[in-house]
Every structure is written in structure tokens, then in C-alpha cells.
Amino acid sequence: MKNWQFENILKYKKKVNKGLLIFWILFVLVVISYLLFTQLFWVNVSPSIPLGIYREIKFKDVKKGDIVVFKMDENFEKYSSTKNIKNILTVKKIVAVYGDKLEVQNNHLFVNGEDYGEYIKGIERAKLNISKDGYWVLSKEKYSLDSRYFGEIKKKDILKKVKLVYKIKI
Numbered sequence: 001m002k003n004w005q006f007e008n009i010l011k012y013k014k015k016v017n018k019g020l021l022i023f024w025i026l027f028v029l030v031v032i033s034y035l036l037f038t039q040l041f042w043v044n045v046s047p048s049i050p051l052g053i054y055r056e057i058k059f060k061d062v063k064k065g066d067i068v069v070f071k072m073d074e075n076f077e078k079y080s081s082t083k084n085i086k087n088i089l090t091v092k093k094i095v096a097v098y099g100d101k102l103e104v105q106n107n108h109l110f111v112n113g114e115d116y117g118e119y120i121k122g123i124e125r126a127k128l129n130i131s132k133d134g135y136w137v138l139s140k141e142k143y144s145l146d147s148r149y150f151g152e153i154k155k156k157d158i159l160k161k162v163k164l165v166y167k168i169k170i
Helices: 003-038 074-079
Strands: 041-044 052-057 067-071 089-097 102-105 108-111 114-118 134-137 158-167
Touching: 067 134
Parallel strands: none
Antiparallel strands: 041 052, 052 158, 067 089, 067 158, 089 134, 102 108, 108 114
8 A cells, every 4th residue: 555545545434433533522511511401400419319310201190109390488488497498399209009008006107018117206196198289209218308208299299200210429
């Protein structure tokens, strides 16, 4: 092969490599822009649900096992050390719905026989019944501000549904 042919091949490869690099950079920028502007992400650092990055997903209905975002109202404030929490958005997992069995045994709260930790004595036992449009959000984390404190949340209070996309391992 002649020297000038070899040089032309090298120039062509450099152009192709430069073109591919520019393509991939643009592709990554487009994907990142799409993710940032079309879907919202949530970062959870609370041990009440797995640590990680969550993505909002569209929903019509919610069911047991879903992780939801809901707005705390002034009724929740008496259970929190933080005051003026009525506009705080909270992320929790739905563990009980209408028809599920909630009971207290040996000072522990059970949902359909599964232990969810210490029962908070402040809740009236009448609140252990779930209404048709109610959901219990619970964590096995002892100090999680959840339905053990404030009872059920209503469907109207649920603003978003999220899904874990990246779990942070510590």
C-alpha cells in the first residue's frame, strides 16, 4: 500500500471517529434532556422505603405495594417534630387497603398477619378500619412518620406514584 493511501485511510478513520464521538455526545445530551424535562425524579434518603432514586410514573389507580407521594395536611403536624409540615410531600409505600385486616397483638401492629412494628398508642383502635377510599402507608422502620401515627390517607391526598429506578447501597 502506498504511503498516500495509508494517510487517506487514517484521515478517514479520524473523521469517522470524530463523527461517532459527536453523535454519542449529542445522543446522551438528548436523552438527559428528555429525562430531565419530561419526568420528575425523587431522591429518597429516608430509611422508611429503600434508599434510591425514584421516577414519577403515570397512574389512574393505586394498589397495595405502590409507592406514592402524598401531601401532609395540618392533621399530621401534631405527630411531627417539624412544624408547618402541611405543604411537605411525603413518599411512602401502601401496605393496606380496604378489606385488609389490621390488628394489634403484644403491642405490635399487624397487617394481614405481617408484623409492622410497635403500635403507637395514640391511635384510636377505631382508626384501624380502612375506608373504601383509604390507604395505610407503613414502614418497618420504627421512627417512620406513617399510618401508625396518623391513620389512613385518602385517595384524594395521593398526588403521584413513583417507582424505584436506582437503589443506593450503603
